[in-house]
Amino acid sequence: MNQREKNIKLFIEYNGNTQTIETFAGEYRNLMVLIKDQLWVEGIGECGGMARCGTCLVELLNADENLAVIDSKEAAVIRRSVNTPATLRLACQILVDETVNGLQVKVLEP
Numbered sequence: 001m002n003q004r005e006k007n008i009k010l011f012i013e014y015n016g017n018t019q020t021i022e023t024f025a026g027e028y029r030n031l032m033v034l035i036k037d038q039l040w041v042e043g044i045g046e047c048g049g050m051a052r053c054g055t056c057l058v059e060l061l062n063a064d065e066n067l068a069v070i071d072s073k074e075a076a077v078i079r080r081s082v083n084t085p086a087t088l089r090l091a092c093q094i095l096v097d098e099t100v101n102g103l104q105v106k107v108l109e110p
């Protein structure tokens with residue numbers, strides 16, 4: 001059986017520690033699912049990735065413009081959660097594919 005090459009590398013900071021996670025497109029539905037599975041963040045993903053709860057808030061530390069795109073529902077949840085910049089996203093709205101390769105992410109407290 002062929003194992004798919006893990007060609008996507010992410011650097012995820014949580015509780016002051018940064019972990020390097022390697023994956024491939026399709027292994028995880030979105031970044032929230034990856035964080036929940038790999039880092040065991042308690043309380044993340046309450047709405048199951050529907051962009052409603054805001055528990056999957058992350059800061060993108062080195063994102064390019066492709067990841068700055070936010071739909072209106074996501075923007076409303078972020079505004080409700082905090083009063084801050086465009087580097088914040090809901091992890092459940094970020095697909096894990098080649099566009100996130102090399103991304104540095106800081107997980108905020110759910």
Ligand code: FES
Pocket residue numbers: 032044045046047048049050051052053054055056077090091092093
């Ligand atoms: S999991 Fe609820 S907003 Fe992302």
